[in-house]
Amino acid sequence: MTTGSPAAPALELRGIRKRFGDVLALDGVDFRVAAGTVHALLGENGAGKSTLMRIAFGLLQADAGTVSIDGRHMTSLTVRNASRAGLGMVHQHLSLAPGLNAAENVSLGGQGVYRPRQAMRLLHALAQQSGLDVPADARAGDLSIVQQQRLEILKALARDAKVLILDEPTAVLAPPETAELMVWIRRFCASGGSVVLVTHKLREAHAIADDITVLRRGQMTYGGQARASTEARLAQAIFPNVEPLPATLAIVPAGDIVVSAQSVVLGGNHGGVLVHEASFDVRRHEIVGLAAVEGSGHRALLEMLAALRQPTAGDLRLPARVAFIPADRQRDALIADFSLVENVALFGLGAARGLLNWGALAGRSRELIQRFSIAAASETVAARTLSGGNQQRLVVARALEHPVDLVVADNPTRGLDVQATAFVHDQLRRVAANGAAVVVHSSDLDEVLALATRVLVVFHGEVRECAVDRDAIGRAMLGAA
């Protein structure tokens, strides 16, 4: 089956260079996966990991460099060729067609006539073989995140993938589900497959991988066996110049209640119930972490706290001044083509009346840029010209410009590098110290643990208090006691 030498690497990239406009995303990166191993590709957000893998899979074209799959040099690399050569990829933002069923999704990319029964049989066979179970005729959009991920893996396996690239697969999983996935990966490698695990989670990579490569700003800063490294060494390779985090601000004891929810029920659009009978308080100076898997109803809860959604039953008291930092910055927080001044004016626009004083708004914007150290040429540039980190600084700046009683943040550091992340955390801690209540949700359990003084777990619409402990939270996220 292999055309290369017996010791041919499952996947080899040499000298990969890729530029996006002004930014050099990858600067001559080498990457080599030995057959039958798990190779972790580590690095912080923006390091170039996903870009590298997308190039390997044929979704992007490199400016320079070569790709070899299973010892075979790929001259013209498209998704089709890569798949045929045995490479499969499970994407960070799952790429299934939500309106099609599982069997159709798995068959995607085939040729000729489609026979549903045959496709179903194939799916069942694959599921048996790999130990990943998925309902065959449900709409892909209706499946849970874990099921969708399994389906994506099955899609790759259906094409006889021998090398699987998993791009941040544990970002959306609860710890027990992550453990299950790791077991599966081991099994896959034991039977001859190879896995590339793209992740920013150090501990995870160190635990499961045979080899580790660390990328930083498009360059390789470490490459070697996992056994031969320590977590500290890896951390150094990931972000070498990190300032020790500032001494945590003294924890102020919780003050009076600013949010009070009594038996609150949130209804869904089609008659279902998203959140049942939730009762909880939030007090000043508290940072309440919200932990949940996708689909548990936590999004609706956050919208309710942000005063964007009304409870259908129960009693909710929210303070007057609420600031919301939404998860999807590009879609919900900023208007890319508007200037920074206009984006500042956007905040709370619904309540504005009469004329807008653009001069005053420009002054406010300049002040915010100063106060929050936003790297921007001026307040008149378009928001799209700012980097992700600076865009988020603007979002946070805008939200915290005036005193608030409650800050609701949804994945506030997604896609940000270490500096920007530290900035956001610092701001949240400050505003809590100054008297606001903070509710923050993050898909990254480590972040929740780092920030929160209290944790609420949402599972299937139930909201429950939980100890600030990794294992307890992990179990609670999946509904166990």
Next chain:
Amino acid sequence: MRKPIARALALAVGVAAIAAALILLSPNGNLGSILSAFWRGSFGTWSALVSGTLVRAIPLAIVGAGLSIAFRAGVFNIGGEGQLLLGAVAAATAGLEFTSLGHAGTVVALLASALAGAAWAGIAAVLRRRFGVLEVISTILLNFVAANLVSYLVRGPLQEPSGALPQTDLIDGSARLLRLGSTRLHYGVFIAIAVCGAAWWFLNRTAAGFRVRAVGASPSAAAVTGRVDVPAVAAGALMVSGALAGLAGGIEITGVTYALYENLSPGYGFSAIAVAILARNNPLGVLATALLFAALETGALGMQRDAGVPSVVATAIEAVVILAALSVGRGAQWSARRGPAVVAS
């Protein structure tokens, strides 16, 4: 391809296509005579300019200003034609009924026309808001309904007394817009300028206007960060553009035709789309582009008279202009196309 070259290329291709078409179509076959016929029809004589082009530019500018507001909100109002007709109906009815009001009659007629236009657009707005019906479809269908309604009215309830012609009686003199001197240019020109100025000021200086722009640029950001009632703003923008289209219809009745009849509008509602797009949805720019398209249309009439080229070629030329304008402009003028809400979810 570099932007400036692409720009020039697109324009060159457009112009060449138009020239070729014109030559092919004319029995005369002489580009020179065609162009001079065009010039005579549009700007060449004082009468053509003032009584032809400027008069024609007035409804184009007013509808265009309304469309620039709607398009900025991401609302695709293709029903300007129907809204204009309803405004004309209202103005004609008011002009015929309220004969004892003196010059206030004009004001009443114009107000009625704006209200009628807003109401007609309101049907589409309700369909969009309550039932999620794509306004592109509903406004176009309403155009057909409006045209048939006018036909019905001028052959039935509103027909002039002798019953010989499919039109209404002439409206009372007091309800008519005054003219400037001995030309056909009427006071509507001041209304047009005022409307464009007001629309610009609205979009750029008021909070409500900024809401319109935000909703069109990113409905999700407007809703989540701005806490803007997006459906309400969209409906409002639709109705404002309907009101202005209706007003244009009222102005045609009180300033130009003085009576309602079939085929009142030579496609102002559609030309205004080109007017707004070329002006990049800037109401002040609309004043210029309205003039341009008015000249295009009067020039085309001139070409038909003197060079035998059918005047409907102006519609085709306007379409080419839209496509050329799109090609050379940044795509960012238009609302982030998040997918038209054909159905409520």
Next chain:
Amino acid sequence: MVGPARPGRRGIVTGMALFVEAAVRTAAPLLLAAVGESVAERAGVINIGLEGCIVAGAYAAFVFGAASPVSGYSAAILAGAAVGALLAIFAVVRGHDQVIVGTALTMLSLGVTGTLFRSRPDHGFVFVTMEPAVRVPFLADIPLFGAVFSQPITTYAALALLPTVWWWLHRTHAGIALRTVGDSHEAARAAGVRVVLVQSGALLFGSALGGLAGGALVLAQAGSFAEGMSSGRGFLAIAIVALGRWRVGGVAAASVVFGAAMALQYVVQSLGWGLRYELVLMIPYLTTLAALGLFSRGTAPAMLGRRLTN
């Protein structure tokens, strides 16, 4: 059109038969355009230029139909596809807004066909031989509904299209790929499907059918050309697709209903009933608006109208 206002019993039966025949005949072009549009929309493209495709097809059929129906229909298909090609270039490939480009193309088509028509030396007083109805031997003799089996060939073509399109969308990999493109560009790309190619192809198919519908208007219905004779059928077809929930069966049903609504005008005309003609003309549009308001809750393809993000 002055006539007695009390149709007798014989009049009612004749009226009904006339109505059924007219309804089916009028529905056929709508069905052709709607099926084509539904394929385009399943791929995520909305073709506001469909009206332009129909008009272009009608004019082409008028010009080339004098020679033979085959050349007329072929020309109609090509004309419709040409309009669709322009939409593909500007909206799919170059990424401009589909609605604006579509509107411009409809204007272009109306302008060009109107101009060409008016400059004809014979001033358009030409009648094209309408193609004869093809009768199905026994079925065509059934009293009331026999009219369904005595139809121009385009009607049969439209009916044959229905199961074919369904089969292609659901039982071939190409059809799955097309539906995926309309569902999620990312999913399509990740599977190696070329989104631009699929959308362009779907658009060409839809607009070719639109052109054919225009051809049917001329060669199977009117017998000649008039400016703007499409009368909004393109937009009705788009509405029909939404009402039929983008499913072949629903689209067929909705087309029949609207064909019937449009057929009313012929029936009223020939029976001399007392309804005002202009009001009757409004019925198809009003029915469509009402139906859209009442019935159009359903799942549109998620990518409908969305630009490609690379």
